[in-house]
Amino acid sequence: MNVANNWKDYEILDMANGEKLERWGDIILIRPDPQIIWKTKSFPKKWNNVNARYVRSSTGGGSWKYNKNVPNNWKIHYKDLVFNIKPMGFKHTGLFPEQAVNWDWLINKIKNEKREIKVLNLFAYTGGATVACSYAGASVCHVDSSKGMTSWAKENIESSGLGKNPVRFIVDDVVKFVNREIRRGNKYDGIIMDPPSYGRGANGEVWKFEDNIFDLVELCSKVLSDKPLFFLINAYTTGIASTVLENILRLNIKVKGKFSHGEVGLQMTNSKLILPCGIYGRWES
Secondary structure: OOOOOOOOOEEEEEEEEOOOEEEEEEEEEEEEOOOOOOOOOHHHOOOOOOOOOEEEEEOOEEEEEEOOOOOOOEEEEOOOEEEEEOOOOOOOOOOOOOHHHHHHHHHHHHOOOOOOEEEEEEEOOOHHHHHHHHOOOOOOEEEOHHHHHHHHHHHHHHHHHOOOOEEEEEEOOHHHHHHHHHHHOEEEOOEEEEOOEEEEOOOOOOEEEHHHHHHHHHHHHHHEOOOOOOEEEEEOOOOHHHHHHHHHHHHHHHHHHHHHEEEEEEEEOOOOOEEEEEEEEEEOO
16 A cells, blocks of 8 residues: 655544545545445544535535635645645545655656656646646646646646646547547657546547556557656546556556556554555556
8 A cells, every 4th residue: 555644734634434534734624435434433523623524415416515614725735736626516626635646656757867758647637647747847748528627737737836837738538639649649758547437528428447448558558659657547446456457557568667556545644544545557667
């Protein structure tokens, strides 16, 4: 388990009964998490001081219930990176703090190279990895089918003081974009993807992780440069083991390098409890 334990502006204060009590800067939120199946609260009194709670509806979806004023958006820092946080309609805040494990890994890989690195970030969401790679000095192509998420990613780049860095923001279906890059002959030294379990592209294209992930990795292998640096797959799809992601990379990347896989997680403050949050597969030169 790779634990994101270098945060100062984020922490899990407690977790029980399918919910986690989190601090995002000065704001305390309660959000549901299916991994939290135990019932015992470690710090019951901490649950009394909450700004907002996301409550699921019996008919699907849910909504935020506010106990105190919560700004429409606020900023938190991870080391030198700055992210804009906004409570969204489906429990999310626009950031997955466990991904700091991968941000650190990406920054280290890029900074240790003495050449220009071009990175392709697919299903790039609000751009956590885009910000990390840009901060490290890479030229980044950020691709997501959501115009709103892409605008949010631009805000994060600006907030981190990276507005003048070479970042290309593309609102498009990932598969269609990669196919065009193949035809154009464009190549990338690093590829990152964080595909959803299920989704639809900008023009209604259907994505299902189990059915499409192998074909996408195979496709993306065609835009790797002659001296590739890394290939990172993140996943949150239930029932998929991290070994599967490494297997897919092994079958598609024939360049000599190191393959690995694992889980990412978050440790609760003042506790040995760790919340598993997702999986990854990596190849690196």
